[in-house]
Amino acid sequence: MKLGIDYYPEQWPENRWPVDARLMAGLGLSYVRIGEFAWSLLEPEEGRFDFGWLERAIAALQVEGLDVILGTPTAAPPPWLTSNYDILQRDANRQPLAPGSRRYACANNAAYLEHSRRIVTAMAQQFGRHEAIVGWQIDNEFGCHRTTWCFCPACHLAFQDWLKAQYGTLEALNQAWGTVFWSTIYSDWSQIPLPWPTLAQHNPGLLLDFRRFSSDSWVRYQKLQLQILRHHSPNRFITHNFMGSGEGGADQQDYYDLAADLDFVSWDNYPQGSLGIEHVALNHDMMRGFKRKNYWVMEQQPGVVNWRPYNRPVPPGLVRLWTYQGFGRGAEAVVYFRWRAGRFGQEQYHMGVLRQDGSPTRLYHEAGQVAQELKKLPPFRRKAAQVAILFDYADWWTIQLDPHQQDFSYLKLVRDIYRDLWAAGVAVDVIRRSEPLDQYQVVLVPAPILIDETEARRWQAFVEQGGRLLVTFRAFVKERSNIWTDQPLPAWLDELLGVRVEEYLGLPPDMRGAARDLDGKRSFPYWRWAEVLVPTTAQPLMLYNQFYWRDRAAVTQREVGRGRAVMVGCWFEHMLPGPVWEALELDRFAAPFQVPPDVEVIAIDFDGGEEGLLLLNHRSEPALVQLHRPAAELLLDLPLTQMITLQPKGVAIVQF
Amino acid sequence: MKLGIDYYPEQWPENRWPVDARLMAGLGLSYVRIGEFAWSLLEPEEGRFDFGWLERAIAALQVEGLDVILGTPTAAPPPWLTSNYDILQRDANRQPLAPGSRRYACANNAAYLEHSRRIVTAMAQQFGRHEAIVGWQIDNEFGCHRTTWCFCPACHLAFQDWLKAQYGTLEALNQAWGTVFWSTIYSDWSQIPLPWPTLAQHNPGLLLDFRRFSSDSWVRYQKLQLQILRHHSPNRFITHNFMGSGEGGADQQDYYDLAADLDFVSWDNYPQGSLGIEHVALNHDMMRGFKRKNYWVMEQQPGVVNWRPYNRPVPPGLVRLWTYQGFGRGAEAVVYFRWRAGRFGQEQYHMGVLRQDGSPTRLYHEAGQVAQELKKLPPFRRKAAQVAILFDYADWWTIQLDPHQQDFSYLKLVRDIYRDLWAAGVAVDVIRRSEPLDQYQVVLVPAPILIDETEARRWQAFVEQGGRLLVTFRAFVKERSNIWTDQPLPAWLDELLGVRVEEYLGLPPDMRGAARDLDGKRSFPYWRWAEVLVPTTAQPLMLYNQFYWRDRAAVTQREVGRGRAVMVGCWFEHMLPGPVWEALELDRFAAPFQVPPDVEVIAIDFDGGEEGLLLLNHRSEPALVQLHRPAAELLLDLPLTQMITLQPKGVAIVQF
Amino acid sequence: MKLGIDYYPEQWPENRWPVDARLMAGLGLSYVRIGEFAWSLLEPEEGRFDFGWLERAIAALQVEGLDVILGTPTAAPPPWLTSNYDILQRDANRQPLAPGSRRYACANNAAYLEHSRRIVTAMAQQFGRHEAIVGWQIDNEFGCHRTTWCFCPACHLAFQDWLKAQYGTLEALNQAWGTVFWSTIYSDWSQIPLPWPTLAQHNPGLLLDFRRFSSDSWVRYQKLQLQILRHHSPNRFITHNFMGSGEGGADQQDYYDLAADLDFVSWDNYPQGSLGIEHVALNHDMMRGFKRKNYWVMEQQPGVVNWRPYNRPVPPGLVRLWTYQGFGRGAEAVVYFRWRAGRFGQEQYHMGVLRQDGSPTRLYHEAGQVAQELKKLPPFRRKAAQVAILFDYADWWTIQLDPHQQDFSYLKLVRDIYRDLWAAGVAVDVIRRSEPLDQYQVVLVPAPILIDETEARRWQAFVEQGGRLLVTFRAFVKERSNIWTDQPLPAWLDELLGVRVEEYLGLPPDMRGAARDLDGKRSFPYWRWAEVLVPTTAQPLMLYNQFYWRDRAAVTQREVGRGRAVMVGCWFEHMLPGPVWEALELDRFAAPFQVPPDVEVIAIDFDGGEEGLLLLNHRSEPALVQLHRPAAELLLDLPLTQMITLQPKGVAIVQF
Ligand SMILES: [Zn+2]
Ligand SMILES: [Zn+2]
């Protein structure tokens, strides 16, 4: 649990570097990330490298004992490169993205690949064995500004090649995509278009494969850099900074694939762009799931940012809360973005640890406080989760491509499931849909729209061996190539779940219903989506109240082996209503006391074996937490007590 | 009154075809439409035709006694065609529409015309005299996805040629368009642009003529196919499937022109995209008006569709109601779209008679019920209408191009007039503005913005001979080329109507007024538009209540010969308020009893001479209808009664 | 104070010209503007000029004693020009604007420049010394339809040249723009792009300089015409018609620069597009400020217009009110647009003095009434203002480019300050930020975001010599090239204002607060923006009530020399709340009686030395004004009274 800072020495006078380094070290920071936007300084003209200034900047940091993470600068090619070669992405209308900004280069462009190789090789040779360099960040936020998809001629050819590799023959592709529909049977690979704009829609198979191809393109691009760095820079970690799961294009990239080659994942945590407080926690848990190991926060929002329509103020204490939230959920380091607010360029209103004029902001003191606290705290780590949510990018894309009901967001569904668990203090892993489930007691699968028979069998085994499984609506509807199954729904899962889907219903906003438990005493509202379930071997658990499908099954459960399989047919406002919660026996994993609203509870273990809790008050008012048994609060060093008052945005670390 | 089905044998295994055919016949269906998206199977490479599979599919249907309508497949050219030739439409920004979808080919493109000719000729030669083929559908939904307008170089030249044919000389065109405004006097035909995007607007004459030209282009394209089919396929009907009058581009095509060459009109009825319940009835009446004869429903929504932001559930009974509504308004056949929900392509969520897995849906049983009922019902047809609404595409376009008040929708105005008639059970024809009016007692003309002196004289004669005529605001304002008349408004109609328009007023949403009858006892709200009328030889019928035009005439009437001419100056929330209704004596044509809200009444005659009613309950609750005299209900075979309870979405056929 | 009319003789038969001229003269009009859209008639083919018709039209006007303003017709090039040469602007996506409309030509396009030179020279030679011609209008509404910015290759080169002239060296440019950010250090001038679309943003320095360059391009284009006209047409005034400060692209052009070369400014006053009643008055005051002299209204809205989504009715009296408002605020002539409503082209619904059919509208009588009244009124002019608002286009652009809070509109802030002054009847000048301040007692500076040390010193001197200065938030934040200062905020102003800005806060809509005076008795709501002020040598004047910055200073004041400097830290709903109003002692300049809401008061002086008031009732109801002492009303020739009732939209001219 260490702190770090993102730093741009090239934006400040060289005589300021030692001052900054001394201040950083004095504040208790350990890591400094630098270099990731400096290509035009490092290679001021084609083939001529200038590493002197960076050597001196690293030296200035090294003198103060700071460890350096060096970024490869390929997210922002220098103007001479854009001017000498056409490396520009094309947008969906085939128009070039303009230079003058960042992330406009195409991952399948030969010139960009070649120059990326050269600058990364040169940097790796120069700095790869430098004492102060402890790791590398490759590029910066792949896909940011929604740039994962490119529609250029190089991508057109690469896509056709990718399809050849996937399908082997055109017959197989035509079959898989169902091109018989609307007469798009391809008789030559060169006929296959990119999904440029049409007035009607494109073939869904083409659309889904284009997303897979695009994601793969950047995985391949990352691998190019990885291989160079591995070769020239032994014993340094290599990571890339991910973007969470909300804005900015994070939905375009399969992060499981991108994570596979890295030593660990890091990410840029700007909570104010999220879907709600719990979404930040979800993002942390997703990051931990990409490699099923701990991760870094490589950029932590330090205060007001600059890129939103409204850039909301950040009250005192909130950055500290975010920092502890990261440590509590698996971050090994939290690196603040950025040291000093910038005078130049597109992010001038973005706050830093220092103001644009070099004077300290509130964050200076807040970060310093955290650094001091970390020194005194006994080491701890989060408790292992026994509950998992299964996640899949191809499911996300498939539903984005045809939501059928425009408010149907896969991410929001995941979030809704997560929210109920989060609010009760349940520790949750968010892992890839295809992962083994051995270590879990409860597994929840939101909208697994794409069919996978292997997974169906694995889930069957999981339940038979005592697991509790929840599968929602939109389960196992489509084959991998985005065509509908010819089996009854949920295909291949009907046996495990013991149900058949009679009808799927996308509900417009004026149709909201409720479903009740079997004795009719409790009703729970739902919206957006409903499926009429016909229990075959399952038992109904909840029934619909309204519309022409009233009294039909909304939720079913089936005892299988030593476990239980639950199917939820509708999008509840709270996705885990009482009967479902009980069927999954989730109380076993919840906090053993009443958690106040908007207070986050993270169960932790201390290295000494004691159990504990991290408590985060997201509210703007104080919160009172009544524990189930007395404990010590470590931050304020309070004596044993059972009642803890958290200040607004306050943090408590409780040891039992 | 027969039922049919749209079928895509090419999307299913050949050994399923006999099974499907047997099920169709068993269900009581008579017609099957096939083939309209199969070009890439029928001509798998340029010039090589493969008709074997289609022969076998037709044979499978023929065996079960089903009659086949064969579609020409030109709405979706095969990839090799798009790849070998540039047949792509250009959008308004001159960018090519991408292939990979449908309806992207240009009606003025030489290669597309040539290949259309070849495939249609080949099919007509192959199947033109086939026993099972009873008719042809040309192409599919011309203009769907708003593709009537193309901005390609071929269209540019064709537009200039079209203008030469219209105007003869540039002097005439410059005069007609008023190009003296903003200095666009053309000195060479080649200078005339397409309406590509400008920051200011284009000349209104150019814009209107571009719409006429575009509509004509598809009429000409249809004619190309018609001539081939007429030649090779004698004694088969030829139709095309229209799109109603709302979404999807139906406003871009003059359907009167398109209908002229066809044997009869058919259309695709997806009621949920309409402007309200009564709009579906209006669409039926419009279809009947395009050729003033009966028509087909070639695609009838069978349940949930897939292409809307929200795809609303379709409750039990509603498809049956829509079917009877069609029969009651002049449909000779109702063909459901589609037999089996598709596994492939862009419409996977679209419901069919069978599910994607081949199992029967609710519609299977509902369609079967209708088929059985039709067998037992005595033949009937709708009563002839004595009331007509006059409709015109050029009026629609002219107002779209310059609504002056952005909520001013010509279609909504037509709908508003229709709605009051519909709610009272008045039988209405909707016919072209230029049609003779001999058979009508009352004629209503919404916003006839373009001047036509011949029509003015015809309307004069109509009134003199005893007709009741209603003309609304925005009457006879512009000459055919979309320039303003130099006469006082309503030009050429002022004598017949006996009024002069002093001022036209587009009302923003915050200005809503009311108008009263002469004794001031009744007031009726209006919005959107008001014209200050100065009665010359007419009498005021209603007066405005507010604003600076208060106490001025809102509605006038004038006795002319044996008839009466009414001018309505403002857009009433209910377009036929009491005083207007009475002046037109519309009660003579209304149902002789109180019609409950959202219950549709269609007057019918039985072949045996008895009179009757078709009653359709559009509500989700039961409806009680109190008739004016006892009658028998034929569907449930109920005895004579004067009171009928309709179930939700229920239908009754009443015989007096 | 004279009236005029905009006239298009080319749109009407020649035999109508004398009729129109006689009517105009009879109505009391003095000026007629003609010719500004007649290029394709004046030069029907390249190089062949036809001035005969225009000679005859001018003669017809001259006969009736009317003075003619001749427009150069370059806003709408003829089709042959667009056809023979590529003169089209490119939009941001590099697509050509289509011909067929107006204002699509590029100010940096060689062919357009050459042909502009030719037509203007030919016209100037032909008419430059014509007796009837009293002045020229160059072109028409530069920038209308947002056409100031062009992205064509010619502009690309011109922009790079402009930058060379500004910065001298690339090193200077890289330094000034801070291209070290995101690696856009330019090593060749040709690498610098236009701000074509990117997915991330462009460099803020490039964006701001592109706006300066674009504005300069049209200033240069205007100069080209000016030089020709000055040479060939001595003793005639030269003006250009500006567009106010709201819609249509008026924000893209620095009107101070455009005004500099003109004899006087004129403008097109269409009040219904404004931000409120007071915005029309603000526009008048801005126009007067562009050259600090009187101006013309070259187009005065005459009634309903045609180009808005809703074209709101214009009640009787309102055009007269607008006319007197113009005379009261410095207009030397008010020219109505247009004589007769057009039958042709894009503005057919636009009302005129005559209808399309030639009959007189309400405006005919209203304009005639004004003309008669003007004959009888003693001459008067507005009182000189002692209060000034400082305005700057570069500040406007800088904030547009990065508002940080999307509702932060520079223009609205100016308007909000103006509104409080207007409502109290304070006479205000709106002048360029860089102007001398000698003649003022109070100066208000809204959001002067760009730093200027010279101005800081001038403002210091102004205060020391007894002036009252108000500076708002967002003061002196950025250097001229749109990079952040390295000084504490407000840079260079902190000494004069005696404050330091601790934090800037863009407030989302759900965060609204209030600030109170020091004794806490009065609170005033604010929104959108707040800065936490730390008084150094200043005293707090108001304190914040909420949020984590509660009790911190919201407004400060500092006594300096004989004057006082006030800094306002937050955007008050009423920008000049009580404590601020009092600190500036604004009551000294306000009307000495209670002004009813929406009644405008303009202080005037009669040539005979008497004082007076112009009263304008903007309400739709009568308004009662209670004066501080008896006076005579001159329009109705009422005797001495202290109480005046204004009709709806009524005007009174009061003489004490
Ligand atoms: Zn690419
Ligand atoms: Zn075309």
Ligand SMILES: [Zn+2]
């Ligand atoms: Zn240009």
